[in-house]
Structure formats: structure tokens, C-alpha cells
Amino acid sequence: MSAAVLFGGLIGLLLLGVPIAISLGFTSLAFIALGTDDPPVIVAQKLFDTMEHTTLLAIPFFVLSSHFLTSGGVSRRLIDFARALVGWMHGGLAMAAVVSCMFFAAISGSSPATVVAIGSIMIPGMINAGYEKSFAVGTIATAGSLGILIPPSIPMIVYADAVEESVGKMFIAGIIPGLMMGGLLMLVTWLYARYRDMPREPWQGWRHLLQCFLRAFWGLLLIFIVVGGIYGGIFTPTEAAAVAAVYSAFIALFVHRDLAFSGVPEVMLNAAKMTSMLMFIIACAMIFAHALTEQQIPQDLARSIMDKDLSPHAFLLLVNVILWFAGDFMEPSAILLIMAPLFHPIAVSLGIDPIHLGIIMTTNMEVGMITPPVGLNLYVAAGLSGMSLGAVTRAAVPWMLVLIVALLLITYIPWLSLVLVEAMF
Numbered sequence: 114m115s116a117a118v119l120f121g122g123l124i125g126l127l128l129l130g131v132p133i134a135i136s137l138g139f140t141s142l143a144f145i146a147l148g149t150d151d152p153p154v155i156v157a158q159k160l161f162d163t164m165e166h167t168t169l170l171a172i173p174f175f176v177l178s179s180h181f182l183t184s185g186g187v188s189r190r191l192i193d194f195a196r197a198l199v200g201w202m203h204g205g206l207a208m209a210a211v212v213s214c215m216f217f218a219a220i221s222g223s224s225p226a227t228v229v230a231i232g233s234i235m236i237p238g239m240i241n242a243g244y245e246k247s248f249a250v251g252t253i254a255t256a257g258s259l260g261i262l263i264p265p266s267i268p269m270i271v272y273a274d275a276v277e278e279s280v281g282k283m284f285i286a287g288i289i290p291g292l293m294m295g296g297l298l299m300l301v302t303w304l305y306a307r308y309r310d311m312p313r314e315p316w317q318g319w320r321h322l323l324q325c326f327l328r329a330f331w332g333l334l335l336i337f338i339v340v341g342g343i344y345g346g347i348f349t350p351t352e353a354a355a356v357a358a359v360y361s362a363f364i365a366l367f368v369h370r371d372l373a374f375s376g377v378p379e380v381m382l383n384a385a386k387m388t389s390m391l392m393f394i395i396a397c398a399m400i401f402a403h404a405l406t407e408q409q410i411p412q413d414l415a416r417s418i419m420d421k422d423l424s425p426h427a428f429l430l431l432v433n434v435i436l437w438f439a440g441d442f443m444e445p446s447a448i449l450l451i452m453a454p455l456f457h458p459i460a461v462s463l464g465i466d467p468i469h470l471g472i473i474m475t476t477n478m479e480v481g482m483i484t485p486p487v488g489l490n491l492y493v494a495a496g497l498s499g500m501s502l503g504a505v506t507r508a509a510v511p512w513m514l515v516l517i518v519a520l521l522l523i524t525y526i527p528w529l530s531l532v533l534v535e536a537m538f
Contacts, residue, residue: 140401183230232497243311275450429465
């Protein structure tokens with residue numbers, strides 16, 4: 114009954130259009146005040162406890178880094194390099210958009226930031242080159258979701274914090290799945306473009322490719338600084354986020370000089386707004402998770418599933434179905450903070466590696482970014498293109514099917530997520 118009241122209240126508020134953070138906080142506060150013996154002060158304590166999680170300190174730094182990169186001309190240089198790399202193939206501009214999203218995802222950790230940075234340039238460019246508008250928008254909205262899976266990733270940090278797993282292991286486990294998903298998107302794009310005889314750019318030679326690489330070098334270097342620094346033991350993931358923020362500011366202000374010092378306050382303000390939104394959602398989700406734990410709901414769910422004697426494959430299918438439904442209504446960080454403590458002990462008891470479970474959950478969040486009504490990438494792409502939310506959703510459906518195929522591969526082939534982790538740890 115407790116679970117029905119909690120989730121029923123949350124879903125009811127979401128259906129009424131109440132923002133996710135308010136829905137989580139109000140449902141938890143009402144339940145704690147009216148349905149438990151806990152003092153209401155526990156809510157305030159949980160809010161402040163959330164801010165003291167060392168792992169979560171990486172989030173504001175990665176957000177700030179992505180804003181400096183978006184404002185500092187890095188995205189334009191990455192796009193030019195991607196076009197030189199694959200633009201000569203069938204549908205080359207669309208494939209370059211996917212490659213650009215992969216590059217930017219690997220240095221920003223944010224899916225919406227990837228859609229904004231790449232989409233604002235590539236959507237008009239693809240339309241001017243003769244691509245259908247719906248094709249261009251669907252490609253960017255979907256490829257932008259790679260920001261969730263390719264490290265560094267904010268949802269990976271949230272999952273690791275929720276179940277007390279290694280952020281470093283999560284990051285390295287996401288490399289092969291992220292590259293595979295990007296590769297599948299590129300393959301489908303190429304096949305469709307060849308079938309429709311879509312335009313491609315002329316090959317401009319190795320010299321041009323080298324020049325584009327050198328212009329994009331400082332942005333690409335951030336990937337190796339963050340990932341290499343973590344796995345080389347030079348700094349922790351949280352310290353890596355701080356390094357990324359400082360480095361991004363440095364190349365935007367002093368190397369590329371596309372950002373003037375007068376523009377820094379606006380960048381800081383925009384980053385603060387996004388950070389405040391994310392941290393408020395996370396804090397409210399922590400309160401909701403506390404209410405679940407106090408009512409023994411995770412433990413009861415675990416016993417119920419174990420009594421049904423589900424196989425690991427059946428359990429993972431159930432996880433995907435639940436997360437698919439949750440992704441229709443909730444923001445990724447909130448889903449991970451609520452669902453991860455529920456699924457984690459069951460997965461461990463069934464012999465499922467918690468890092469593998471984390472990659473499965475993170476991949477589901479990627480699908481959720483292009484699933485209405487809460488898919489944030491759909492709203493961002495609609496704003497960039499001027500199309501309605503329904504039109505953008507229809508444009509993204511074919512690519513969503515590609516993501517689902519990749520999700521099933523990641524779910525039932527643990528090797529994809531664990532081979533690098535086992536090799537390095």
C-alpha cells in the first residue's frame with residue numbers, strides 16, 4: 114500500500130503537469146508527514162545531505178565545462194573535423210552530425226548541451242545541403258542523446274553515487290557501448306542515405322583532414338585529459354570535472370579566443386541555472402528514495418522478485434520495461450536515484466554485475482531523452498528547428514528503434530560493458 118500511495122501520488126502530479134522536482138518533493142513530504150513517524154525536519158536534512166555528496170560535486174563542473182565549450186567555438190571545429198572525416202560518404206553531412214555528437218558528448222557529459230552545440234550548426238547546414246528537415250532534426254535529437262552514455266556522463270555519476278559504485282568503472286564501461294551505439298546510428302544513416310541517394314560532399318584530401326584535426330585538437334585533447342587522468346590515477350572523477358571546467362575556459366578565452374571576458378558572466382549564469390535545476394531534482398529524488406527505503410519498499414520488491422524465481426535475463430527485461438515507462442514521465446537523474454537502489458540488490462543476488470546494470474540503466478535514460486512527453490532532447494530540437502513537438506517525435510521514431518536494438522545488445526551481451534573494466538581493474 115505504501116508503494117502504491119507514493120508512486121500513485123507522483124504519477125498523478127506528473128500527469129497534471131507539475132514539474133518533476135516539485136512532484137518528487139511534494140509527494141515525499143506529504144507521505145513522510147502523514148504516513149510515517151519521521152519528523153518533517155528529515156526533509157531538510159536530506160536536502161543538505163545531498164549537497165555534501167563528494168561524487169555529485171562533479172556535476173556542476175561538467176555543466177560549466179559544457180557551457181564554455183558551447184560558447185567557445187569548440188563545437189564548430191569539431192563539426193569541421195567530422196565533415197572532413199566522413200562528409201564524403203553517402204549522407205556524409207548526417208554522418209558528420211553523428212560523429213560530431215560523439216565528440217562533443219565525450220567532452221561535455223551533457224545530452225541537451227550536445228543537441229544545442231551541434232544542432233544549432235548542423236540542422237541549418239543539412240537543410241541547406243538538401244536534406245529533409247525531419248531527417249536532419251531526427252538525426253540530431255537522437256545522436257545528441259549519446260551525451261548520456263559516452264563518458265564523462267552526468268547520469269553515470271548519479272548512478273554511481275546512488276549505489277556506491279566506482280565512477281571510474283562506470284565511465285570506462287560506457288566507452289564500447291557508446292561507440293557501438295554511435296556506429297549503429299552511422300550505419301543506418303549511411304544505408305538510408307545511399308538508398309535515397311542523399312547528397313555527399315567532395316573528398317578534399319588528407320591535407321584538409323589534417324588541418325581540420327589540428328583546429329579541433331584542443332577540444333579533442335580534453336577527452337584524453339579527463340579519461341586518461343582518471344584511469345591514470347592522476348585525479349579522481351570529481352577532480353577531473355574541475356580540470357575540465359578550467360581547461361574549457363582556458364581554450365575558449367585564450368586559445369580559440371571565440372569567447373570574450375565580457376561573456377564569461379553570462380556563461381557562468383547559464384551554467385548555474387542548469388546546475389541548480391539538476392541539483393534540485395536530485396535532492397528531491399533523494400528524499401523520495403528515503404521515503405521508499407524507510408517503508409522497506411526496496412527490500413519487499415527484492416523478496417517478491419526472488420520468490421518468483423526470475424532468471425537474470427527475465428529480470429533485465431523487466432528492468433528495461435519499467436525504465437521505458439519511467440522515462441516517459443521522469444528526468445534521468447530522478448529515475449536513477451529512485452530505481453537504482455531498488456534494482457541494485459536484486460541484480461547482485463542474481464549474479465548480475467552492478468556496473469553492467471548501471472550501463473543498462475544509463476542506456477535506458479538515453480532512449481528516454483527522445484521519448485515523449487518528457488524527452489528533453491525533443492524539446493531542445495523543436496526549439497532549434499521551429500518544428501512542433503509531435504513532428505520532432507515522429508522524426509526521431511526510426512532512430513529510436515536503432516537505440517532499442519543497441520539497448521538489447523548491451524543488455525544481453527555483458528562483455529560489451531565489462532571487457533574494458535575487467536582489463537583495467
